[in-house]
Amino acid sequence: MTEVKLQEAVGKLKESGVRITPQRHAVLEFLLNAKIHPTADDIYKALEGKFPNMSVATVYNNLRVFREIGLVRELTYGDSSSRFDCNTSKHYHIICESCGKIVDFHYPSLDEVESLAEQVTGFDVSHHRMEIYGTCNVCKNTKKALV
Ligand SMILES: [Zn+2]
Ligand SMILES: [Zn+2]
Numbered sequence: 001m002t003e004v005k006l007q008e009a010v011g012k013l014k015e016s017g018v019r020i021t022p023q024r025h026a027v028l029e030f031l032l033n034a035k036i037h038p039t040a041d042d043i044y045k046a047l048e049g050k051f052p053n054m055s056v057a058t059v060y061n062n063l064r065v066f067r068e069i070g071l072v073r074e075l076t077y078g079d080s081s082s083r084f085d086c087n088t089s090k091h092y093h094i095i096c097e098s099c100g101k102i103v104d105f106h107y108p109s110l111d112e113v114e115s116l117a118e119q120v121t122g123f124d125v126s127h128h129r130m131e132i133y134g135t136c137n138v139c140k141n142t143k144k145a146l147v
């Protein structure tokens with residue numbers, strides 16, 4: 001599954017004329033395997049052992065390239081650092097308020113809200129974002145253990 005996705009992603013990079021360096025390949029592979037929507041820092045920490053010459057800037061640079069050709073989506077959260085999502089199909093997120101983990105959550109896209117917003121405000125709507133917040137299973141159990 002992931003292997004197929006990786007091949008597809010590599011194909012897309014090649015089509016776009018992007019050179020595939022070992023680091024770039026590793027960042028891509030990490031992203032495709034990560035279910036947690038990692039930050040650039042998470043990716044850097046996971047790969048620095050394998051690529052001692054790699055910097056956080058290199059990771060950012062790769063992520064920017066991936067974003068530009070539509071392989072990843074960048075999720076920004078105000079002042080905290082961006083998270084990266086390689087699932088570019090429409091989906092929603094549920095976020096743990098304790099550890100910050102983001103999990104994909106599938107629900108029919110709320111297209112009616114977009115058209116209603118357009119009608120009411122006269123805006124041209126480009127997209128919307130909906131997030132659900134709560135406490136994940138791991139954090140719930142940790143809390144219980146502490147009590
Ligand atoms: Zn949590
Ligand atoms: Zn996602």
